[in-house]
Amino acid sequence: MGWIRTAALTVLSISFFTFVALFGRLPIFRKTPIGFLHRAVWIHIPHAFRRIDAILFGGKLLYCWNRTGKYLMRENHPLVLIFFLILLVTSQVAFVPAAWPRLGIPHRVCVVVAVILPYLFLYGAVTTKSFITPQNIRTELARYPYDRVLFHPGKQCSTCHLPKPARSKHCSICNACVSRHDHHCVWLTNCVGRENYHYFLGLLLSMSVMLIYGAYLGYILFDDTLQKSLSPNGPRWSRGRSWSSYLHFWTLVVTNDLRLGFVFLLAILTSPLALGFLAYHIYLLWAGATTNETSKWSDWREDVADGLVYKARRSEIYPNHKPRDENIEPPTSWPGKADQVLILTDEPPRVGFAISTRSNHIMQSEDPNAPIDPRWHRVNNMREVDNIYDLGFWRNMRDALKLPV
Numbered sequence: 001m002g003w004i005r006t007a008a009l010t011v012l013s014i015s016f017f018t019f020v021a022l023f024g025r026l027p028i029f030r031k032t033p034i035g036f037l038h039r040a041v042w043i044h045i046p047h048a049f050r051r052i053d054a055i056l057f058g059g060k061l062l063y064c065w066n067r068t069g070k071y072l073m074r075e076n077h078p079l080v081l082i083f084f085l086i087l088l089v090t091s092q093v094a095f096v097p098a099a100w101p102r103l104g105i106p107h108r109v110c111v112v113v114a115v116i117l118p119y120l121f122l123y124g125a126v127t128t129k130s131f132i133t134p135q136n137i138r139t140e141l142a143r144y145p146y147d148r149v150l151f152h153p154g155k156q157c158s159t160c161h162l163p164k165p166a167r168s169k170h171c172s173i174c175n176a177c178v179s180r181h182d183h184h185c186v187w188l189t190n191c192v193g194r195e196n197y198h199y200f201l202g203l204l205l206s207m208s209v210m211l212i213y214g215a216y217l218g219y220i221l222f223d224d225t226l227q228k229s230l231s232p233n234g235p236r237w238s239r240g241r242s243w244s245s246y247l248h249f250w251t252l253v254v255t256n257d258l259r260l261g262f263v264f265l266l267a268i269l270t271s272p273l274a275l276g277f278l279a280y281h282i283y284l285l286w287a288g289a290t291t292n293e294t295s296k297w298s299d300w301r302e303d304v305a306d307g308l309v310y311k312a313r314r315s316e317i318y319p320n321h322k323p324r325d326e327n328i329e330p331p332t333s334w335p336g337k338a339d340q341v342l343i344l345t346d347e348p349p350r351v352g353f354a355i356s357t358r359s360n361h362i363m364q365s366e367d368p369n370a371p372i373d374p375r376w377h378r379v380n381n382m383r384e385v386d387n388i389y390d391l392g393f394w395r396n397m398r399d400a401l402k403l404p405v
């Protein structure tokens, strides 16, 4: 019982802290214990550590820590990928041969599929790059229109010296601009972007299915052992038992078969993490945003809450449609459109103000007594803001899978 509790607590704590570290910054957790814990882990504890280190060691510990942290988080090394692969291969090698003789043909077929799929998706997600190059920049510029809310035309990446297409982002770890940038994944040593997002989704889905299926198989095998040893020809072994007796026999049977038992527990304890990632990406597909864009949207949400965002109809502000510079903004076939102009200003825009073409900031009118421009109204809720990259769940999904929308 001792090792089982230690192993369970270790896996559970690692899963929990990974969840907090990755998702704790999301606005939805801001005022919850997960948000507080995230700030404690990323801000308060490092701050306290810095002070103690400065007093005791003159900052030397921090220097080593930073070097290691920078290597682990900011450089493209395969340590996490190797760790993940070792865990995956070891668990499968421990589980499958032990379970195989006790499984029927249908389960054997499912096991083969469940074991192989994560490797195929992992291979695709790791080796497929979504980089923007001088060769594909024309196609990339025409992929999505600039919404002039999150992405503005005419900007250049100062490292790649290429225009920045809408929805792209420069990744300093991959040292490239990435198309439809979602996030840089230390697991994959690669950015998740336009070309490999479908493999990434496949990996999350296949990992979730494999873990849940592994936990289910572990359950039926151990339950079968209990049935055969406690009530071979009689009723269900668990019938009429108290909870403590039920748990007692489960603990006995799980600790009696270390190989199956360990993988069974690992599958139960890590499946919420895989499901959490999957659920988050399904939410992103529902919202029509990438992980990168959610942080930009949350900035807008804060500005809306502060009353700084004003909106008008584009057709009213620019009644004479100016032809666009096709070198900067080539025509796109993306169907999402919005008749909106958003601006950021701390007082209602007055007649005669100017809008910056590179951002949403405005230059107020030179005449402070000019009348307030009636075409604008203050945005009170994010629902009033259109996201042109959101075409609805199924079409967002088709776009993520690289199918025509």
Ligand SMILES: [Zn+2]
Residues within 6 Å of the ligand: 157, 158, 159, 160, 161, 169, 170, 171, 175, 176, 177
């Ligand atoms: Zn770049």
Ligand SMILES: [Zn+2]
Residues within 6 Å of the ligand: 171, 172, 173, 174, 175, 183, 184, 185, 190, 191, 192
């Ligand atoms: Zn990257």
